[in-house]
Amino acid sequence: MSRSLCGRRRWLTLALPLVLAIPSGLFAAPPPPADDHSIAARVTTGTSGTSLSDNRIRWPGWEKISDTLLLRQYNTRIVLLGAILLGIGAGTVGTFMLLRKRSLVGDVVSHASLPGIAIAFLAVELAYPGNGRSLPALLLGALLAGLLGVLCTIGIRRFSRIKEDTALAIVLSVFFGVGIALFTIIQKLPTGQVAGLQQFIYGQTASMTSADVSLIGLASLLVIAVSTALFKEFGLLCFDEEFGRSHGWPTLWLDLALMALVVCIAITGLQSVGLLLVVAMLIIPPAAARFWTDRLGSMTIIAAVLGGLSAWLGGVASALFARFSAGAVIVLAGTVFFLVSLAFGTRRGLLPRMRRQWSNNRRIGRHDLLRAVYEMLEPHLDSAPPDASGDPLGDIPFTRDQVLSRRSWSATRLSRLMDRGTRDGLLTAVTSGWKLTASGAQEARLVARNHRLWETYLILHADIAPNHVDRDADLIEHVLEPDLVSQLLETVSARYPQMDMPPSPHPLEPGH
Known part of the structure; x- marks a missing residue:
């Protein structure tokens, strides 16, 4: 045991x-032994003289x-x-x-x-x-x-x-x-x-x-x-x-x-x-x-x-x-x-569950937006890692229309996601459009890496075709725990040694 x-x-x-x-003394019987039947017979304060046919409910x-x-x-x-x-x-x-x-x-x-x-x-x-x-x-x-x-x-x-x-x-x-x-x-x-x-x-x-x-x-x-x-x-x-x-x-x-x-x-x-x-x-x-x-x-x-x-x-x-x-x-x-x-x-409970579902939907929307932005800006990054002055991912501007062209989202949903990302300190508005903040660039890299790690694992061990793996990875990537991410990284490190960000196993096409 x-x-x-x-x-x-x-x-x-x-x-x-x-x-x-x-305490037993609390329930000690009083001297009169006859009052042991009903509450209505026991407590009659304020109701004496009331007719038996009176069915009104009286407040005590x-x-x-x-x-x-x-x-x-x-x-x-x-x-x-x-x-x-x-x-x-x-x-x-x-x-x-x-x-x-x-x-x-x-x-x-x-x-x-x-x-x-x-x-x-x-x-x-x-x-x-x-x-x-x-x-x-x-x-x-x-x-x-x-x-x-x-x-x-x-x-x-x-x-x-x-x-x-x-x-x-x-x-x-x-x-x-x-x-x-x-x-x-x-x-x-x-x-x-x-x-x-x-x-x-x-x-x-x-x-x-x-x-x-x-x-x-x-x-x-x-x-x-x-x-x-x-x-x-x-x-x-x-x-x-x-x-x-x-x-x-x-x-x-x-x-x-x-x-x-x-x-x-x-x-x-x-x-x-x-x-x-x-x-x-x-x-x-x-x-x-x-x-x-x-x-x-x-x-x-x-x-x-x-x-x-x-x-x-x-x-x-x-x-x-x-x-x-x-x-x-x-x-x-x-x-x-x-x-x-x-x-x-x-x-x-219904209300806590609705709150958790609402919070989860917000987190999924934020991850989807950051991954879309990363995949759009990735071709413009140098192959060298970022220097100490900052992440170059946050120096590349982009527009709302560029993000919309790469996802089958409505303009209303994209506007809502970007406004929420701005309030959360992940995006910032500039003259030429938008840029990722330092925390936004860091989270975007993390989200994209987790997604690709899971894609690679599904391709290597679950025999899922590369052109179908993106949708399957979307179903699980948002709930990956840190220890599971570490295990995935160890699993795919043999195929991509010394690579912090695995390449996407499928082509990143606009509207994907």
């Missing part, structure tokens, strides 16, 4: 648990805002802690699923858990009438059904010719259909009011209890611990599974372990955001993190932070506006982070 990988794993081990290390007062932000209400602390822990765990494991192009596995797990919930309800109801809504039994059924759905997906993919996306769609639709059918049967039972089970479909974040938070915390800690311990192995699984399998790595068991983590987070999040929205917590934070970095460790940490921030922002908004569903607001908050990352992400 490399030193950087060890450092990254050690960083993950220290940083992520610190996010979870919140400063007292309510300060109570929420300072976590003065016990239930607010419980809900926010549970949601943040779930967001951190979902962002962590979702990173690996995104890179494996299996983001919809979370959707399959959540929908596949529906028949498990229904079967667990029926089994407990038949054994102990009236106790069918036992939360441990329902979560156990959801867990087993989710694992069965994952195993079915892996089995279809490995032992048939069906592609993975088709297998995911088959398992999702079949399990969800079975779940809906079982829910219909439950609804017909005398004690089977299905309203008690709808929280697993739509979620009910505001009704989380301290026991729920403990369960979510254990699941998140388990996900973080396993992800940290198997970070290198999961990275290999994401980027080159075939390589790992060829070297004896247990890729199947690693895949199953990763799927088990997804099932753990998805089932844990059913009660908080519901099976319809838990997949968003697994996908959106990693997708947003992908716009900021290309490193797996950094992406994992960013996804965990964004997942926690989304949960915090959604929980706070739900506490301030009692009519907002916390699960939906959490997903919308994550969507806001995704849109910001899409626009401003430093690695893959």
Whole structure:
């Protein structure tokens, strides 16, 4: 294991648990034990006496805002802690699923858990009438059904010719259909009011209890611990599974372990955001993190932070506006982070990419102009190298029409390139036209040399005809690194010894 990988794993081990290390006294339960249900029931400041049919959204007062932000209400602390822990765990494991192009596995797990919930309800109801809504039994059924759905997906993919996306769609639709059918049967039972089970479909974040938070915390800690311990192995699984399998790595068991983590987070999040929205917590934070970095460790940490921030922002908004569903607001908050990352992400964001493309186009235009000027002035240079007084390339004037006659450019583009070259200090206007400055002459020689080095290499080693090599060299010459230029110079030095500027391998004709 490399030193950087060890450092990254050690960083993950220290940083992520610190996010979870919140002072326990902050979440100590107050003396009244009855306030453990919903944010709307907990925080009623300024809304007493309001009719139940009043659907207007009321802006919270400063007292309510300060109570929420300072976590003065016990239930607010419980809900926010549970949601943040779930967001951190979902962002962590979702990173690996995104890179494996299996983001919809979370959707399959959540929908596949529906028949498990229904079967667990029926089994407990038949054994102990009236106790069918036992939360441990329902979560156990959801867990087993989710694992069965994952195993079915892996089995279809490995032992048939069906592609993975088709297998995911088959398992999702079949399990969800079975779940809906079982829910219909439950609804017909005398004690089977299905309203008690709808929280697993739509979620009910505001009704989380301290026991729920403990369960979510254990699941998140388990996900973080396993992800940290198997970070290198999961990275290999994401980027080159075939390589790992060829070297004896247990890729199947690693895949199953990763799927088990997804099932753990998805089932844990059913009660908080519901099976319809838990997949968003697994996908959106990693997708947003992908716009900021290309490193797996950094992406994992960013996804965990964004997942926690989304949960915090959604929980706070739900506490301030009692009519907002916390699960939906959490997903919308994550969507806001995704849109910001899409626009401003430093690695893959739209605006930075447009800026890099604009800068690259400017650099290509400058190189094309300087090479055109050099090739036009080269026949007028003496064969002797320039003396110490200056580069003779900068003493030869030229006109705009001369450059235009050697390139199939429009007059507008040439004027724009020359004006930009003047502002960059590469060209200077004189009475008879234009001249290269000292820095312009130096860069023109460098650009022309790199172009000809690459042309010569393509002719010698790629068997490209001299009359076609100019266009091929144009595609790569603008991204040549200094070390690659040195290698090209060594490669062609045998053919052109003691020559700083190789000759053009093709005739330089006007309009070329």
